[in-house]
Amino acid sequence: MLAAMLPAAADAQRDPILVPEVSQHEVRVRQGFTGTELLLFGAILDPQGTRAARGYDVVVVLKGPTEPIRLREKSKVGGVWINAASTDFRSAPSFFAVASSRPIAEIVDDKTAAIYEFGTNFIQLSPTGEIDPAEQARFTAGLVDLKERQGLYKSDDRGVSISEQVLYQARIALPSNVTTGTYTAETFAVSNGRVVSSAVAEVEVAKVGFERFVEVFSRAQAFWYGLMAIGLSIGMGWMAGRLFALI
Template sequence: MGQREPILVPEVSQDRVEVRQGFTGANLLLYGAVIDPAGAASNTQYDIVVVLKGPTEPIRLREKDRIAGIWMNAGSTDFRSAPSFFAVASSSPIEEIVDPRTAAIYELGTEFIQLSPTGQIEPEEQSRYARGLVETRERAGLYKEEAGGVRISEGVLYQARIALPSNVTTGEYTAETFAIANGRVLASATADIEVVKVGLEGSVVYFANRFALFYGLGAILLSVSMGWMAGRFFARS
């Protein structure tokens, strides 16, 4: 009865994306409603930000430099967890909705992705590697931001479309939706999306994960058999 904060009711057009042979990507529609306890009497204007994250993975970044006229690896650093996919859609530019501190807390943008480096690294160097990671994955279509990508109707209903490229990593994805007003995050909600391989590729992945030893032995046996058959064929010809 005493609740004054808004309530988010999120939905997603599909909570399971199947990756088959020839997969060209998928378009997700994330939509829902902002329910204000004050009802029509409320004059609060909400902004909505949707953040879609893919499964995290460890990654090693290498920095190249020109040495004696040749491009060579000059340094590297490891991150324990980096999202394989990261997309942000917002009803207005992030810098107009919240301050940098709030944006960093909720990861409202690619520059605010929270990476966990292994070992000691200078903050300036970490920022340089983080920018390199973001730029690389932006070019691959795996990291993206779209200011104005969320449409709000009648101050209550919202919707955003986020495209998954064909090179997405399979696994559990999380769609976080934030309702923001006066520079504060007033409500948040989460929806889960599963990206899975199906068909022959899915069967191979399942067998490799479930029966790793037999999969490895089978791969070795297949390789030896193919080599033996190729040798016999060329020996006859």
């Protein structure tokens, strides 16, 4: 029994170690924020801390905080567009980006890609309620398409570069409309269609300055914040009316 277990143990010892790093562990969102670019980089080493003995593919998955989303479908009735069918997703990522050293289809099979969410077509969105599988697929594709057009979901099958089988790097752009919270950057080393190593780094996206004050106040004093917002809207409308009356 011992002799049979030794080859497996030896294979495990040969699996590489990923040492990931991120150019910014904190992204500060303030007035005039136009987005930023994250550099995700690191090294692929063998257990002894030296260069890995063979080449690997690398896949990087960057995900933002999850949020519940209700997606509504528009339907044209009598020449008027109205809300028709809808579905709810419990935990859709607010941001999702995948970068890989080669096209995912050349690295792993669909089953492995689905397990590790290697692509926007493999995102685990957790729909709620009873829904027909075909309709669920249609709503899922619609949500992904909407997020892609907003710049919040993206994939780059040549987005990871690897140097000398050791150093890797990927650049992922965060748009100005990103949600604040903790983002996870997962890096995977893949060999012969199998994920052999993974590592996680975190990035905190937070509002600062006046934007931070407004966000905290709106959560802590939702009632007064709502009254102030209504009062401000009425005041701005009244001022605009007076200005137009004088013209």
